[in-house]
Amino acid sequence: CTQSPSPSGAGYSSAQSRLPLGRPHAPEPFSTSADALGALALSAAEGRPIVPVGTTSVRVLESAYWLAARAAPDPKPSGATLDGASQRAAPVSSHASPARVGDLGRLGQWDAYNLSAAAPPPSRLEALTTLHGLAEAAGGRLYGATSLCIAPGYRFALCDGMVTNFHAPDSTLMLLVSALLGGADNAREVYEHAVRREYRFLSYGDSSLLLRAR
Numbered sequence: 001c002t003q004s005p006s007p008s009g010a011g012y013s014s015a016q017s018r019l020p021l022g023r024p025h026a027p028e029p030f031s032t033s034a035d036a037l038g039a040l041a042l043s044a045a046e047g048r049p050i051v052p053v054g055t056t057s058v059r060v061l062e063s064a065y066w067l068a069a070r071a072a073p074d075p076k077p078s079g080a081t082l083d084g085a086s087q088r089a090a091p092v093s094s095h096a097s098p099a100r101v102g103d104l105g106r107l108g109q110w111d112a113y114n115l116s117a118a119a120p121p122p123s124r125l126e127a128l129t130t131l132h133g134l135a136e137a138a139g140g141r142l143y144g145a146t147s148l149c150i151a152p153g154y155r156f157a158l159c160d161g162m163v164t165n166f167h168a169p170d171s172t173l174m175l176l177v178s179a180l181l182g183g184a185d186n187a188r189e190v191y192e193h194a195v196r197r198e199y200r201f202l203s204y205g206d207s208s209l210l211l212r213a214r
Contacts, residue, residue, distance in 0.1 A: 025109050025172075027145040030060045034135035037142075040158070041128035049160035050124075051209070055173050058162050058180075063146035065157040066112040067104040068130045069121045102138030106145040116155045124158050151175040152183055161211040166194050166201040182213025 040061075043050055052058050115121060122130070135142045149172065162180065167173040169191070178187040190210070199206040 025147040025149055027106050027147045028059075029143070029145045030063065031141055031143045032060060032064060032131075032135070034132055034140045034142075037128055037132040037135050041125065041132050044123075044125040044128050050158055051161040051163065051211075052159060053163045055162065055164055055167075055176055058159050058176065059146060059148055059150065061158045062112065062150065062156065063107045063144065063148045064104065064131055064142070065124070065127045066115055066121075066148070067107055067144055068127045068134075069115055069157075070107075070111065071104070072122060072130070100143065102135065102142045104134075104142055104144035107148050109147040109149050112148055112154065112157075116157075121157065127157070149175065150179050152179045154179045156180065156212055159212065161209065163207060163209050165203060165205050165207055166191065166199055168202060177210065180210055180212050186213065 040050060050061070052061055121127075131142065152175065156179075159180075164177075167177065174187065177190075178184045181187045181190065190208070194201075194206075194208075
């Protein structure tokens with residue numbers, strides 16, 4: 001990604017309305033280690049916040065949580081969801097047959113929203129403990145793929161914030177930023193501050209610590 005001038009506040013506002021919510025996201029592979037999951041489980045047990053570095057890390061952690069939730073047995077009968085599918089999304093094997101030990105399968109673009117609207121999902125400690133146990137049993141590492149699109153209305157399951165750079169206003173990453181900050185208005189306020197102070201945008205620009213809206 002090449003460096004470009006910081007967008008204006010007006011540019012940010014107009015670009016927000018053109019973000020491609022309906023565009024399908026190609027699945028991206030990821031992996032995570034048992035050591036990392038064990039450290040995260042300890043943080044959850046001690047009540048410490050989980051603040052990953054980078055939007056990719058946020059999507060990996062959130063995706064791993066929902067893959068663990070989807071694989072958990074559902075004791076309740078099926079019911080309607082956002083798209084009329086079954087109450088708990090299909091098990092991992094229905095999306096993609098695991099190709100190797102430790103394969104969590106694939107999370108679809110809107111699966112997390114359906115799962116969140118269905119039966120109560122596990123706590124972060126329960127999910128991380130489950131993931132850590134699976135990674136240990138698989139030899140120390142888990143694999144998966146995700147098409148998760150984090151947009152306003154998404155319920156964050158693991159992440160309390162993130163460290164990230166300032167993104168282009170017409171990118172889908174701005175949906176993630178808006179979701180984390182509690183809506184487009186809060187994100188706009190942060191980015192207008194960045195424009196006024198002439199912060200540098202994109203990959204080689206300035207960084208920010210963004211905390212999840214409560």
